[in-house]
Amino acid sequence: MNHASIISIQHMTKRFPVGKGEFTALNDINLEFGEGEFAGLVGPSGSGKTTLLNIIGSLDTPSEGTATVMGQDISTLSHKASALLRNQHIGFIFQSYNLLPVYTVFENVEFALLLQNRSASERKKAVLDALEWVGLTDKMTSKPAMLSGGEGQRVAIARAMVKRPKILLADEPSANLDAQNSHQILKTMKALNRELKTTFIFSTHDEKVMQYLDRIISLEDGKVVSDVEKAAAAL
Amino acid sequence: MLSFKIAVKNLIGAGLKTWLNVFVLSLSFVMIIFYNSMIDGWNKQAETDTIAWEIGQGQIWEKDYDPYDPYSLIDAHAVIPPELKNQATKGDVVPILITQASVYPQGRMQNILLKGIPTDQQLLDLPTAELSDEGETTPAIIGRRMSEATKLKQGDRVLLRWRDKNGTFDAQEILITKVFENNVPSIDAGQVWIPLASLQEMTGMTDEATLLVVGDDYQPVADANWEFKSIGFLLADMRAIIETKKGSAAIMYLLLLGIALLAIFDTQVLSIFRRQKEIGTYVALGMTRGQVVKLFTIEGGAHSLFAAALGALYGIPLFIYLNKVGIPMPAGTDSAGLPISSEIIPVYGLGLVVGTILLVVLSATIVSYMPARKIARMKPTEALKGKIQ
Numbered sequence: 043m044n045h046a047s048i049i050s051i052q053h054m055t056k057r058f059p060v061g062k063g064e065f066t067a068l069n070d071i072n073l074e075f076g077e078g079e080f081a082g083l084v085g086p087s088g089s090g091k092t093t094l095l096n097i098i099g100s101l102d103t104p105s106e107g108t109a110t111v112m113g114q115d116i117s118t119l120s121h122k123a124s125a126l127l128r129n130q131h132i133g134f135i136f137q138s139y140n141l142l143p144v145y146t147v148f149e150n151v152e153f154a155l156l157l158q159n160r161s162a163s164e165r166k167k168a169v170l171d172a173l174e175w176v177g178l179t180d181k182m183t184s185k186p187a188m189l190s191g192g193e194g195q196r197v198a199i200a201r202a203m204v205k206r207p208k209i210l211l212a213d214e215p216s217a218n219l220d221a222q223n224s225h226q227i228l229k230t231m232k233a234l235n236r237e238l239k240t241t242f243i244f245s246t247h248d249e250k251v252m253q254y255l256d257r258i259i260s261l262e263d264g265k266v267v268s269d270v271e272k273a274a275a276a277l
Numbered sequence: 278m279l280s281f282k283i284a285v286k287n288l289i290g291a292g293l294k295t296w297l298n299v300f301v302l303s304l305s306f307v308m309i310i311f312y313n314s315m316i317d318g319w320n321k322q323a324e325t326d327t328i329a330w331e332i333g334q335g336q337i338w339e340k341d342y343d344p345y346d347p348y349s350l351i352d353a354h355a356v357i358p359p360e361l362k363n364q365a366t367k368g369d370v371v372p373i374l375i376t377q378a379s380v381y382p383q384g385r386m387q388n389i390l391l392k393g394i395p396t397d398q399q400l401l402d403l404p405t406a407e408l409s410d411e412g413e414t415t416p417a418i419i420g421r422r423m424s425e426a427t428k429l430k431q432g433d434r435v436l437l438r439w440r441d442k443n444g445t446f447d448a449q450e451i452l453i454t455k456v457f458e459n460n461v462p463s464i465d466a467g468q469v470w471i472p473l474a475s476l477q478e479m480t481g482m483t484d485e486a487t488l489l490v491v492g493d494d495y496q497p498v499a500d501a502n503w504e505f506k507s508i509g510f511l512l513a514d515m516r517a518i519i520e521t522k523k524g525s526a527a528i529m530y531l532l533l534l535g536i537a538l539l540a541i542f543d544t545q546v547l548s549i550f551r552r553q554k555e556i557g558t559y560v561a562l563g564m565t566r567g568q569v570v571k572l573f574t575i576e577g578g579a580h581s582l583f584a585a586a587l588g589a590l591y592g593i594p595l596f597i598y599l600n601k602v603g604i605p606m607p608a609g610t611d612s613a614g615l616p617i618s619s620e621i622i623p624v625y626g627l628g629l630v631v632g633t634i635l636l637v638v639l640s641a642t643i644v645s646y647m648p649a650r651k652i653a654r655m656k657p658t659e660a661l662k663g664k665i666q
């Protein structure tokens with residue numbers, strides 16, 4: 043890999059307490075991600091995709107081994123430090139969009155910047171840029187309830203991207219979308235990936251998503267079973 | 278500030294439920310201020326009336342006088358010392374002689390306090406000028422309550438029976454020359470006022486009095502037989518009783534406040550449960566859990582600010598109106614023999630308003646914080662799944 047590594051996972055295991063015992067959701071994972079990658083985690087339900095994304099996003103911590111994101115060891119971060127890491131460097135996109143219902147499209151996108159204490163004019167410019175990326179400038183004042191699924195997910199992309207994060211984590215972003223909308227958001231994200239050099243990591247079952255990925259990492263029962271760069275994947 | 282903006286937006290976004298909570302809370306705001314201002318107003322009116330009708334700027338009591346023991350009246354009279362008599366002539370003090378007696382309206386005996394007062398006194402609002410007409414029969418004035426209790430009306434004659442200073446019974450007719458309206462039961466109920474000179478003569482207590490009411494120009498006189506009682510002393514019991522009314526009113530509005538707080542608490546618990554995904558999203562967007570706790574606390578607490586605004590919206594006009602026309606007291610609200618007028622002008626103290634706002638804002642914030650603490654223990658990954666029970 044010729045990119046600088048911004049995510050490094052080494053001998054990382056994640057166990058969840060289940061009843062009296064434990065369940066191993068991730069088992070001895072070793073992965074590196076470089077700047078500007080467009081990678082996807084694929085695998086059957088329960089294989090550990092979401093769990094891995096959560097740890098990279100510092101929403102959860104490893105049980106063993108290390109996960110280093112932007113040079114910071116996730117296991118050792120305080121609540122505050124991990125919040126700051128997310129706030130500054132990580133964008134999330136969820137299967138169910140998770141837009142804040144009482145806000146307009148503009149305000150939803152602006153929210154991420156409010157947490158960064160940016161000035162109003164800075165925020166406005168950044169939000170308008172982000173809405174242009176996803177082609178929703180004309181829906182700026184709509185409430186999430188009035189949007190179609192595809193539009194909702196595009197707002198979520200704009201919200202995740204508006205702060206120009208280093209890393210964007212997307213957990214099954216196309217699961218609730220039809221084919222046309224799936225292609226559209228993937229194209230949008232690919233373009234942003236090229237333009238902003240953001241590292242994208244998806245989790246997905248979706249063939250349509252896979253065809254856009256430069257790198258496909260297959261998980262099974264919490265283990266990486268294959269890790270293939272595009273040239274090979276395109277075969 | 279950010280939390281506050283977000284909180285207010287969420288609260289308004291929650292719609293009807295918010296406004297219901299806010300409305301009930303605003304009712305308790307208005308009720309707290311209404312009740313307390315009414316009682317403060319009553320207190321003030323009662324004091325003003327008592328000063329005007331009964332106690333002046335204080336009283337000087339004959340040493341044996343005890344207003345709670347009618348039998349003390351047998352001994353509680355003495356010759357007015359010359360220095361006081363001087364001031365009485367100038368009208369700076371008003372001597373009052375009190376004795377037990379009975380009247381026989383419609384032939385039925387009723388025990389009364391018979392009070393003699395100078396007919397030309399100006400210190401008290403009692404219409405003593407009505408006693409000055411020199412007829413065959415001794416003139417007497419009574420208050421509205423006494424009139425209602427005895428059915429005696431202006432122009433009526435009634436038999437009066439009393440003992441003189443030697444304990445010998447005597448009787449004569451008196452003429453009711455005036456029934457006066459007033460708010461002060463303690464100069465009215467069970468009492469008949471006649472000219473001081475007549476009472477002194479009837480009882481043989483020449484130049485004697487039981488107490489003297491003093492005015493602004495009173496010069497203190499030291500005399501072992503006479504004790505000065507200040508306004509504060511004379512009003513103390515009344516103030517204490519009126520303050521206890523605050524306590525019983527408090528039950529009413531604290532109950533209402535409790536209901537409002539319970540509703541906020543309930544809303545909070547429910548919204549924290551229902552909005553797990555939102556909470557997870559806030560954390561994913563980079564808020565600390567502490568910030569989210571703060572957000573939800575402010576959101577719940579902001580109910581009280583809305584309530585203050587809403588309460589002001591209908592409360593201020595209401596209070597201004599009540600301040601103009603007074604709060605009507607239904608006839609016969611002679612509460613515990615305390616002075617009460619037919620309308621009470623409420624008194625709104627700054628302390629009352631500020632204190633009420635503090636009480637409501639603080640309690641609303643506390644009940645909002647309690648369920649919000651739970652957020653700090655949530656795992657963001659679970660919250661995002663919305664699976665926390």
Ligand SMILES: Nc1ncnc2c1ncn2[C@@H]1O[C@H](COP(=O)(O)OP(=O)(O)OP(=O)(O)O)[C@@H](O)[C@H]1O
Pocket residue numbers: 058059060065066067085086087088089090091092093094245
């Ligand atoms: N908090 C938890 N407690 C116990 N087990 C958990 C917990 N979170 C995840 N797991 C388990 O870990 C495994 C991996 O879960 P994960 O959500 O990462 O799967 P996934 O690959 O994202 O699946 P899907 O494609 O269905 O989303 C699953 O078997 C799941 O039941």
Ligand SMILES: [Mg+2]
Pocket residue numbers: 091092093213245
């Ligand atoms: Mg998943």
